[in-house]
Amino acid sequence: MSQSQQSTAGAEGNENEFQVSSESDESETEAEQQTNEQAETPNPNPNPTPSSAEGDGSQALKKRKRTSKVWKHFKENSKKEVHCKYCKRCYKTVNSGTTSHLLRHLKSCGKYKRFIGNTSGLIPINESGDGAVEAASPLWMNGKWDPMKDRELLANVIVGHELPFLFAEYSLFHKYMKYNNPLHQKVSRTTITKECIKVVESEKDKLKKVFQNVDRISLTSDCWTSNRTVGYMCLTAHYIDEDWNLQKRIITFKDLSPPHSGEVISDAILEAIRKWGIEDKIGTITLDNASSNDKAAGLLRLSFEARDRLHFLGYFFHIRCCAHILNLVVQDGINKIEKYLSAVREGVKYLKKSEGRLVKFGEIATQLGISTKRALCIDVKTRWNSTYHMLDVAIHYKKAFKGYALRDFNFEWLPEDVQWDQAEKVCKLLAVFCATTKIFSGTSYPTSNLFLVEIFNVKLAICQAYEADDVFTQEMGAAMYMKFEKYWGEVNVLMAVAAILDPRLKMESVNFVFKIVYSGYEVQSRVDEAKHKLRALYDMYARKYVSSSESTESTDSSSGPSSLAATDSHLIDVWQHMETTWSNGQADSDLDNYLKEAVFQHRKTTPFDVLKWWKTNAIRYHILSKLARDILCIPISTVASESAFSAGGRILDDYRSSLKEDVVESLVCGGDWIRANMRAELQTLQHAANVEEDLNVQIPMSQLNIN
Template identity: 55%
Template structure:
């Protein structure tokens, strides 16, 4: 006889059915657990029963065919089950969770709170059995402090401890010293996880920049950029260390080398992006020489040192803005004058309202070293152009009234700089590749400069002349990285290079420059092809060597080997094209239904990596190279928030922990959030398909995931 509880089926006795139907039923509004103190359920040996099912069942005896049979009866629906002492309770649990209608009714009426689910797959300190884990709770508090840049003393706040104690009476307060040590443990654990990711990454690109804190301590930020196994561009701040003055090239190079040695990624560095400064040029030269001596200089050194394009654009625009220096001074000082006094600003707003000008746009003052903030200041001033005129007539102390000619110059400059602003915004992205976008955008920039230089407006000609000289200084020759990356974008290929080079180079140099770029691309592809063949040969050799038992070949096997050798010789007679040649011969990728700016070049390569096995590896390593240092500069914003006037005594190790650890956690949450969103959209699309076609959900899943990515995109656009 089986020891498992067996559910009473439809052949149960009439006595059982009558008892279950006539039994007294509890009111639906009563809670399942009344909270009353009861005697613990015990077995006949006096041992306490630990299963929660005995809160819902009673032991009863039922007369069946003249015999008293022990059973268990649900307290709510009076359903009975056979029961064996000491047997499993799986059937009883199943009844509580899904089968009992009374329990479901009671739970539905008594639940008055919103059931919040954990977001971003963040594990909670409460396990599946509802057991409170104080160590897990401490770990989550440490992650909260790191991710949200909170002070360590946050765990000692009175009301925080009141809240935690209210939510769980078992909560034990911790000190700031304890949570500091816990943050160290979390940081080291996350660091080990990132090291594992780096070990599975073929190539890593770096960006670096320097910053001085409010305590006059110099810090250097180092950020790693790579493409993960899912073909997603990732970036992690791996170092935020103090640098002893002076910040010479040798000091910077030593700091970068020390960092990459700690992370064990010295053999995977493909490039490093730095600002355009003499010490950075010296540091890049030292690092390049070091990698070359060790034989780990990838891409033949073509892309090792990348100059920050955003910084160069800033230099170009600053030279152009010097032409309207006097006009900018008047706008800047006039805005400062109004913003200093709330009364003057209120009066300025009343004048604007009287003139029918919307006042939602605020007057902003610029940062002189950032031209995009200067552009924003000019835009806001032009919005209130007539207001400035009327206010200057009312306030005799306002000395910065612009003439009509100066306003016209400011308007022309504002319109002229729009293309620079668009290019800067595109170059500053960190969640998508930027090297493939450089050639097209920089072509637009030079075309605008050349058009202004050839225009009839003397002011624009004077302005564009200085900008053209600076442009030619840095981008007189387009970098090989930008050209090759543009070719590896399936939307452009060689078309972008041919079109852009006609504008960027003299006519007699165009063919030569295009040939030089394609030759270097073929050389890199050949190098990757040799490495790919070597890896394949090593893999096949290891599989062959695993079978070390000699077997006498049969006549059939010998014939098969001879036939395979014959086929191999015939294949060798016909010259095959490389995947690079096939890629360049195919037409460019174009999708009419795709919105502008939504194309994912890494997604395209992930879908075509089996078609272009060698070229996809090259594209993967090149497209992860950033062309700006924006990712490293973002660390300074976090550093400024952490090292404020109230926390300036933090040690340098703690600063690195909080800056790097916070970046890792935010990146992890963003990645999980994107995966969750994609999964939700896929499920939503499946449900739409099942409704429209009235098909079985299993067939829909097979149909959805077996089709090519192109069809999946079409369904996404149709039903999103």
């Protein structure tokens, strides 16, 4: 048998036998090193005999000790050859003593890599600059390299980053993985699909266990139509975990049978929460302002009332999406002033239709000292925020518009000074709505204690526009004011209660805001309503948790006067007297003590985590902290559910529109669960495209093949 055949046979041998032989070879090498070290040790005899000086000991003294770690993996024979302990490949020794060729062999030796895989340990993952790394989750390697673990990690990549299943079969990806791990094997699309479903089911089981330890869950839901004109409903659960962190998870993304009536929506929601086993923990549900959603909320309320599972005394069961309310308010205002914005819109369109015009416009702006980092944009009439961005950028280039009109006589849409003033007023008003909507629509959505302050800013801006001197601003403000008054009363109580539970705001903030929001004759009644409902909620929580604590104490036979009666009967009168004193006295409740204390002073320069404050003070306010925990997790926007439709659109694109409904639900929900377990948001294909559009990489023209 040739040397190469022997090497192949050795590679295909039993792995255990290979490991034993490797360990024995290594022990032999250590014995040789010990012999060399003993030979290099100076002779303690100061007068050595000639025989000892001329013997092997003197030769050993002249031999240089090998310090390279590579010799742990190679063995030298009498023919001045070294062979790898793992694959038995032989190399000639070099007189200079260099070991570079041996190190290169170890990097490509498959048997050595298998030996390394047999060592138990973990691979720490350090967070990179982009932050998209799993939080505190090193990869444990139990024993040898596990191909099943490799598949599991690949399935997490595909589901979390919303990649197609065919990604596992990409040739270049397989080449890259093969370079990093020669043992990696290509996985078929069918196999990785099954693995992805298995990963999602595992994450689902973990989430069910989390829900078992949660007392209250709030829901948001919205509907969406895919490119196949199939209607989908997304249901998102919002809760606070054991560490007092605000969490959200998509629990359902399923197709709805037409028509999308209130009955169909309510049945789908009830079916979803029953599958998850959380039907007794639902506190509120937030929906948009569609009539079908109103009917669905009414049917759901009847179902919860029938089972006596209507929490918060039914005050906040159905919450209207404030982001939709703000959209309706702004749209009514913009429709009144549409004719005043035509000059700016048409002027931007004229410049955007020609690249040459944009270049010339940019040169004029540069000459005038205007920064050209902001790009002109055309608005979409159905999206008021795009109108705001269009006006904001156009105002930035106001002088450049005037300079361009002097050079291009075909430019007929130069706004007059009055129109520029009107655009600035609109932009100033829309900036308030944009800031509020950004908070409502944020990825890390806020707790409900911040909503009252934001709505106050909106109402104040609308009132200022409504009371303005010019007719232009009055028309816009009047339309917004009427729409705002129509929907404000339905969410004001929740916002007021949540603001009171903010230690920086308390009752003083409600008194101040309601004076601005409501008319003088109804301010006090609105404040009293918020107080009354907060008190009623606290009393309900007090009865629930005090009764549970008393039942626990009653089972403890080692305390109380009954235990004393057997040994210290003379103290019975004392205990009876103390119990009478307790019943006659009325101690202040958690709520009373909380409201009596001064507001918590916190610097605006640093962020304030209201949940962290309540976690710290849960011992002081045992009952009130439980109420605060449930109130602060109530969302007033369906944006969390709407964001899932972006993922649904990326998964159900024109090339994957034939995916089955259960696979689509697994991918959307599973991707959300995996990303939620990360320290930072994973980058999907859409995120990567947005980032790459901003890249400014200089490509040498010599590298381009341009004819």
